[in-house]
Each structure stands twice: as C-alpha cells, then as structure tokens.
Amino acid sequence: MAVQWDLYNPEDFYDELFSAKGQPRQSAAALIKWMQGLRPDELQQHRETAQIALLKLGVTFSVYSDNQGIERVFPFDIIPRIISAQEWQTLEGGLKQRIQALNLFLNDMYGEQRILNDGKIPHEVVFSATGFLKPCIGLKPPSDVWCHITGTDLVRDREGQWYVLEDNLRVPSGISYVLENRRVMKSTFPAIFQTLAIQPVDDYPSHLLETLLNLAPPQLPDPTVVVLTPGIYNSAYFEHSFLAQQMGVELVEGRDLVVVDGYLQMRTTQGLRRVDVVYRRVDDDFLDPHVFRPDSLLGVPGLMDVYRQGRVALANAPGTGVADDKVVYAYVPEMIRYYLGEEPILSNVPTYLCWQEKDRNHVLNNLEKLVVKAANESGGYGMLVGSSSTEVERAEFAERIKANPRNYIAQPILCLSRVPTLIDHQVEGRHVDLRPYILHRGDDIYVHPGGLTRVALRKGSLVVNSSQGGGSKDTWVLNHFHE
Amino acid sequence: MLSRVADSIYWLNRYIERAENIARFVDVNLNSMLDMPPGVTQQWEPLVITTGDRDVFQERYGEATSDNVIHFLTFDSNYPNSILSVLQLARENARSVREVISSEMWEEVNQFFLMVKEASQAGALGTLPDFCTQVKLASHRFAGVMDATMTHNEGWHFGQLGRLLERADKTTRILDVKYFVLLPSVQWVGTPLDQIQWMALLKSASAYEMYRKSQHRITPNGVAEFLILNRQFPRSIHFCLAQAEQSLHQITSTPRGTWCNPAERALGRLCSQLGYLTIEDVFENGLHEFLNQMQIEINQVGNQISKTFCAVEPV
Numbered sequence: 201m202a203v204q205w206d207l208y209n210p211e212d213f214y215d216e217l218f219s220a221k222g223q224p225r226q227s228a229a230a231l232i233k234w235m236q237g238l239r240p241d242e243l244q245q246h247r248e249t250a251q252i253a254l255l256k257l258g259v260t261f262s263v264y265s266d267n268q269g270i271e272r273v274f275p276f277d278i279i280p281r282i283i284s285a286q287e288w289q290t291l292e293g294g295l296k297q298r299i300q301a302l303n304l305f306l307n308d309m310y311g312e313q314r315i316l317n318d319g320k321i322p323h324e325v326v327f328s329a330t331g332f333l334k335p336c337i338g339l340k341p342p343s344d345v346w347c348h349i350t351g352t353d354l355v356r357d358r359e360g361q362w363y364v365l366e367d368n369l370r371v372p373s374g375i376s377y378v379l380e381n382r383r384v385m386k387s388t389f390p391a392i393f394q395t396l397a398i399q400p401v402d403d404y405p406s407h408l409l410e411t412l413l414n415l416a417p418p419q420l421p422d423p424t425v426v427v428l429t430p431g432i433y434n435s436a437y438f439e440h441s442f443l444a445q446q447m448g449v450e451l452v453e454g455r456d457l458v459v460v461d462g463y464l465q466m467r468t469t470q471g472l473r474r475v476d477v478v479y480r481r482v483d484d485d486f487l488d489p490h491v492f493r494p495d496s497l498l499g500v501p502g503l504m505d506v507y508r509q510g511r512v513a514l515a516n517a518p519g520t521g522v523a524d525d526k527v528v529y530a531y532v533p534e535m536i537r538y539y540l541g542e543e544p545i546l547s548n549v550p551t552y553l554c555w556q557e558k559d560r561n562h563v564l565n566n567l568e569k570l571v572v573k574a575a576n577e578s579g580g581y582g583m584l585v586g587s588s589s590t591e592v593e594r595a596e597f598a599e600r601i602k603a604n605p606r607n608y609i610a611q612p613i614l615c616l617s618r619v620p621t622l623i624d625h626q627v628e629g630r631h632v633d634l635r636p637y638i639l640h641r642g643d644d645i646y647v648h649p650g651g652l653t654r655v656a657l658r659k660g661s662l663v664v665n666s667s668q669g670g671g672s673k674d675t676w677v678l679n680h681f682h683e
Numbered sequence: 684m685l686s687r688v689a690d691s692i693y694w695l696n697r698y699i700e701r702a703e704n705i706a707r708f709v710d711v712n713l714n715s716m717l718d719m720p721p722g723v724t725q726q727w728e729p730l731v732i733t734t735g736d737r738d739v740f741q742e743r744y745g746e747a748t749s750d751n752v753i754h755f756l757t758f759d760s761n762y763p764n765s766i767l768s769v770l771q772l773a774r775e776n777a778r779s780v781r782e783v784i785s786s787e788m789w790e791e792v793n794q795f796f797l798m799v800k801e802a803s804q805a806g807a808l809g810t811l812p813d814f815c816t817q818v819k820l821a822s823h824r825f826a827g828v829m830d831a832t833m834t835h836n837e838g839w840h841f842g843q844l845g846r847l848l849e850r851a852d853k854t855t856r857i858l859d860v861k862y863f864v865l866l867p868s869v870q871w872v873g874t875p876l877d878q879i880q881w882m883a884l885l886k887s888a889s890a891y892e893m894y895r896k897s898q899h900r901i902t903p904n905g906v907a908e909f910l911i912l913n914r915q916f917p918r919s920i921h922f923c924l925a926q927a928e929q930s931l932h933q934i935t936s937t938p939r940g941t942w943c944n945p946a947e948r949a950l951g952r953l954c955s956q957l958g959y960l961t962i963e964d965v966f967e968n969g970l971h972e973f974l975n976q977m978q979i980e981i982n983q984v985g986n987q988i989s990k991t992f993c994a995v996e997p998v
Contacts, residue, residue, distance in 0.1 A: 451780075451782045456686070468684055
C-alpha cells in the first residue's frame with residue numbers, strides 16, 4: 201500500500217511539515233516530494249530496516265516497571281522533523297541567552313544571593329527547592345560555570361509560537377538517540393541527504409569532550425576525563441556508554457572510584473590512577489554519601505571534599521537542580537532581565553504557582569483545563585493532564601496540591617504542534633516536542649543544531665516521554681536561508 | 684585499564700567460548716548416538732556428568748532423557764550454564780564495557796544473543812544440529828571480529844585469557860565425554876563402534892581433519908595426545924595454556940620463565956608440566972584422573988587471575 205500524502209490533513213493543529221492539506225511548508229517541500237516518489241510500501245520497509253538496525257545496535261532504554269524485560273528499543277519514526285535556518289537562528293539565540301542567565305543565577309544562589317536580596321525572587325522559593333543544596337554554598341566551580349550540559353525542552357502551540365517547557369540542568373538524556381537516529385536515517389535515505397543541506401550532528405562528542413577537557417586544572421598536560429554512570433540498570437545506560445565510547449574516555453561506576461591521598465582515583469589493573477574531570481550522570485543526591493544521601497552506593501565517599509579543593513572537576517556541578525525546579529522556572533524571564541538587562545527571546549509557558557493563594561485557587565477551580573506538574577519530578581511522572589483525567593484523579597490531585605502547595609505548578613494545556621508520522625501504513629499527525637542540547641564553556645556557549653524530537657505515538661496524546669510510550673524522530677536543521 | 688572492565692572482557696570471552704563448547708558437547712553426543720547399533724540405550728547422562736552440574740540436573744529433571752538433557756544444556760534459563768544463560772551473561776558483560784570493546788564486537792554479541800533467544804522461543808529441538816552449527820559459527824565470528832577490530836592491548840589480552848582458559852577446560856570435558864560413554868561397556872574398546880565414537884569426538888572438537896593429517900590412524904592414545912599435548916592444534920590443552928601464558932605476560936611485561944604474581948606462577952607451572960609430559964604418562968595414571976586434575980588446576984589459574992587483577996578490594 202502506498203502512503204497517500206494527498207490525504208494527509210494537518211487539521212486544526214500547527215503542523216511542522218505542512219501549512220495546509222496538500223501544501224508542504226517551503227522547508228519541507230523537497231522532502232515531501234521525494235517521499236511521494238517512493239514505491240508503494242517502500243516507506244514501511246525503510247521503517248522496518250531502521251528499527252531492526254536500532255535493535256541490532258542495541259540502541260535501547262530501560263524501563264523500571266516493565267515485566268517484559270528491562271530493555272526496549274526507543275520507537276523511531278522515519279519521517280523527520282524539519283526546522284528552517286531562520287527559525288533555528290532565533291532558537292539558538294534564545295537558548296544561549298537563557299543558559300547564560302541560568303548560570304549567573306546558580307552562581308548567585310551559591311554565592312551572594314543578590315537576586316533574592318533585591319526582591320526579584322522570593323527567598324522561600326529558592327530555600328524550599330529540593331535541588332537547592334546547602335553543602336554547595338560557597339563553591340567556586342572553574343570559570344564560574346555550573347551547568348555545562350543542558351537539555352532544554354521546547355514546544356510550539358497551535359499558532360506555531362515557541363515556548364520553553366522546562367530546563368534540564370541536572371543530567372539531561374537523549375543526545376545519543378539524536379546521533380544514532382541520524383546514523384540510521386543516513387543509511388536509510390542516503391539520497392535525500394545529498395540534495396538537502398542538513399546541518400550535520402556527528403561532532404557533538406568532540407564538542408562535549410572539549411567542554412570537559414576545559415574544566416581540568418590548567419597545568420595538566422593530559423587530563424583524565426571519565427563518565428560516571430549508575431550502572432547497566434539505569435534507564436539511560438546506553439547513552440552513558442555511548443558518550444564514553446564516542447569520546448574515547450573511561451566509563452566508570454562508583455565502585456571503580458576511590459578517594460586516596462586527596463585525589464579522586466580509579467582502580468585499574470595496574471593500580472590506582474588519578475581522575476581529573478568527571479562527567480557525572482548520577483544525580484546530586486547520590487554523588488557522595490558523606491555529604492548527601494548516606495545510603496548511596498552509586499557515588500564516591502569523599503568526592504565532594506576533593507571537588508571543593510579544586511582537585512577534580514564535575515560536570516554538571518552539584519546543586520544545579522535548584523534552577524530546574526518547576527517553580528523556580530517561572531522566574532527565568534526575571535533572571536534574564538536582572539542579570540543580562542535583556543528581554544527574553546524565548547517565552548515561558550504561563551505558569552500558576554500553587555504556593556500563591558490566588559494562583560492555587562485558580563488551579564483548583566480549573567483543573568480540567570490545566571496540566572499540573574510536581575515541581576521535582578521528570579519523565580512524565582507526577583503529572584495530571586486535566587483534559588484527559590477522570591474526576592477521581594482530579595480530586596486526588598486537588599488533595600495533593602492542598603497538602604503540599606509548594607510542590608505543584610499548573611500550566612494551560614498547550615496544543616503541541618504535530619508532525620506527519622507513519623502509523624499503520626499511513627501518515628497521521630502526532631504531537632512533538634524538542635530538546636536541544638547546549639554546552640556552556642564559560643567563554644563560549646554552543647547549541648547543538650537540532651536536538652531530540654520526541655513524538656507522542658498514541659493518537660491525540662500530548663505525553664512524549666519514552667517511559668510513557670513516546671518515540672523519537674530525526675530533527676533536521678536546514679543550512680540555507682529561504683528568501 | 685579499569686579492573687572491572689578487565690574482568691568483564693575476560694568473562695565476556697569465557698561465556699562466548701562456553702556457549703560454543705556446550706554446542707560441541709551436544710553435537711558430539713548427537714553424532715555418536717546416531718551411529719549406535721539398534722538396541723543400545725542412548726546415553727545422555729555422561730553429558731550432564733561432564734558439566735559438573737549433575738546434582739542440579741537430577742534435582743530438577745530426574746531422568747536423563749535426550750530431551751531433558753538437551754533442554755537443560757541449551758535453553759534452560761534457570762540453569763546458569765545453559766547456552767541461553769551464558770549468552771545472556773556474555774551480553775550483559777559486553778553491555779557493561781561497550782565503550783571499550785569495538786562496536787562490531789558488541790553488535791556480534793547482541794545478534795548472537797538475539798539468535799539464541801529466538802531459537803529458544805521457537806523450541807528448535809528438531810533443528811538441533813543446525814542450531815549447534817550456528818552457535819559455533821557465531822562464536823568464531825565473535826573471536827574473528829575481536830581479533831580484527833580491537834586493539835591488541837591489555838583488554839584484548841584479558842579477553843584472550845578468558846577464551847583460552849575456557850577452551851582448555853572444555854577440551855578436557857569433551858575428552859571426558861568419551862570416557863563416560865565408554866564406561867559401562869569396556870568390551871567395546873577397539874571395536875568399530877569405538878572408532879566411530881573417537882571420530883565423532885574429534886569432529887566435535889573440529890579436530891578430525893587436522894588429526895588425520897598429523898596422526899593418520901585413530902587410536903585412543905593418538906586422539907588423547909592430539910587434544911592434550913599437540914603444540915600446534917588450537918584446541919589442544921597445551922596450545923591453549925601456552926597462548927594464555929603469553930597473553931598473561933603481555934599484560935604484566937614480566938619475561939616468560941619468571942613470575943611476579945601467583946597467576947603467572949600457577950599458569951607457568953602448568954605449562955611446563957604439559958611441556959614435558961608424554962601421553963604414556965597420562966594413561967599410566969588414568970586419563971579420567973588426569974583430566975580431572977587438569978580441570979582443578981585450570982580453575983585455580985582462573986581464580987588467581989581474578990585475585991591478582993580484578994579483585995575490587997575496599998581501600
């Protein structure tokens with residue numbers, strides 16, 4: 201059966217590839233024309249080939265509560281999402297601005313706390329954030345950079361307007377799928393890559409390695425960089441291993457590391473060896489049982505002492521979680537104005553803060569029109585999508601909000617933009633978001649072109665998380681500008 | 684290299700080699716059973732005995748029928764040394780060191796595992812010989828890919844150690860199958876059936892043609908000598924251990940003939956013992972007893988390697 205592109209209808213949604221039924225956007229015209237020229241069933245065959253390739257490569261993620269076995273292939277759709285060069289330019293500028301402000305905020309929070317003292321952000325918001333780590337007060341990371349690697353989630357509404365949904369400043373995942381998806385796309389559709397000018401993505405590991413090497417104490421001729429993983433049962437283990445491999449550095453677990461003679465060292469077959477930079481993919485709480493959770497076996501006892509003395513660098517620095525708390529998020533535009541003296545290029549989604557009485561009342565009265573999120577959860581857990589919830593669920597959330605208002609925010613339900621997606625031999629619109637990756641090196645901020653496009657494969661669903669049945673698409677940022 | 688990584692590469696290779704050798708066991712028995720005269724009871728229990736896991740088997744299965752034994756050795760996910768289980772372990776080890784081994788190696792292990800898993804779900808008993816061949820080939824492919832795509836560095840040598848020690852151990856067990864098969868019927872020694880069984884055994888060790896070229900006539904002494912003492916045949920115990928010794932000395936840079944840790948000492952002693960042994964010595968003290976002793980000593984070498992390089996001691 202051939203895919204009937206002429207039947208595809210963007211309906212009442214913002215579609216990333218079509219402006220109206222039968223009318224591809226300028227940036228997508230070449231792709232759609234080429235796909236229309238494929239033989240019947242060719243698109244499906246390509247999808248199967250791609251899926252088998254990912255299975256063979258072992259590009260998987262783990263699901264904790266899945267009885268079927270712990271690993272799954274991340275579902276992959278072969279119709280890409282396209283971002284024009286103009287659009288990308290705006291996003292890139294907006295993201296750089298945002299990361300810069302967030303970093304100044306982190307530096308301020310664990311230092312002078314000027315923005316609090318000047319009354320721009322209430323003290324209690326920051327002090328009650330679970331990501332605010334008292335042991336980090338007074339720390340001075342190299343070049344005053346706290347957050348070296350960020351994954352910021354963006355969405356577009358019905359009008360095509362971009363919004364920042366959240367900033368992931370702790371250990372954002374997904375870049376490995378961006379690179380592996382592209383690898384599979386290039387081998388599946390080599391022809392289209394020769395005709396369209398698509399920005400390449402393969403150099404991410406080089407940029408990441410440079411960012412990490414920059415963190416090492418300056419006098420070291422050949423610093424040792426490692427990636428610290430919680431181990432093979434972590435849901436993002438594939439990525440940890442992939443990044444270590446692509447950078448050619450060691451992938452270590454907590455049990456491989458030990459603090460001896462005031463330095464962080466790893467246990468090798470030839471004895472102990474010093475480690476200078478750790479790209480840690482372990483959450484703050486688990487980094488050092490002496491300072492944070494005493495029951496943690498994932499980290500290294502004494503690590504924070506070594507870090508404080510500047511004898512090892514950590515990326516990201518511990519404590520960054522305070523800036524991706526969903527309540528603190530509401531104040532990012534304020535941070536941009538305060539620290540940079542600029543107007544935000546990218547907008548926040550309007551956000552109701554349940555700890556404020558007025559907002560809380562509005563939220564409680566309008567639950568079915570809102571998305572409620574716990575301030576400190578991710579992966580699509582701890583949230584309520586009002587429009588698709590039952591009365592019982594809403595009542596339950598209302599209780600939770602009243603019991604712990606600080607822990608909840610609410611946002612209007614945005615109608616996310618859609619991209620044509622291959623569903624049972626035909627193309628149907630499915631909602632997507634976008635997570636670009638940003639590397640902060642102090643003197644320079646690098647935004648990786650594109651990012652991870654996650655797609656809600658279930659019809660009508662707005663939830664794109666892999667743990668909730670989401671898949672992904674390749675994201676093409678075009679090189680040339682249209683007039 | 685991280686101790687944990689060295690350990691994982693070592694075990695990755697041991698498990699792949701183990702899978703291959705279980706396939707060989709099953710194959711040797713299938714082949715010799717096919718040539719049994721009518722009326723002779725099929726003997727599958729010897730296979731279980733040579734694994735060293737007879738108690739586990741009896742507790743779970745009771746009678747050693749061909750179906751029981753084959754299922755136990757191939758697809759029993761509760762038996763840690765079945766082909767399915769060792770592949771799962773191999774894959775897990777490979778997954779934990781993906782960033783160190785080559786992508787090709789990882790893909791090979793991953794596909795090997797998927798193939799075995801699929802076969803286990805299909806219940807492929809009817810196509811068992813074919814399955815055994817697939818397993819052996821996949822193991823060779825893995826070894827070939829590793830040899831051709833991974834730098835021959837420390838990690839590679841740990842892999843070699845794992846593979847060669849496992850192979851030496853399994854060669855002793857393949858030889859032992861013959862001993863146990865023959866045990867109840869000493870009057871068959873020297874009969875055509877005896878010949879056929881030795882041939883089946885050589886074939887299962889992929890040694891038949893190579894044996895013919897070097898020894899011509901098939902005799903118990905000849906076969907045992909070939910599989911234990913031959914210095915050129917890659918599955919003979921002596922060959923495996925001598926190669927393993929080379930890898931061990933590459934890791935430590937200690938000259939051969941000397942030692943700086945208990946692993947080198949244990950392996951060095953074993954190699955020189957084999958170097959000066961004759962097959963007559965072996966038969967004088969009993970082949971089965973000799974093989975048994977070999978298994979114990981190879982095991983000790985493995986333990987010493989793990990203690991010397993991989994033990995993650997709390998500091």
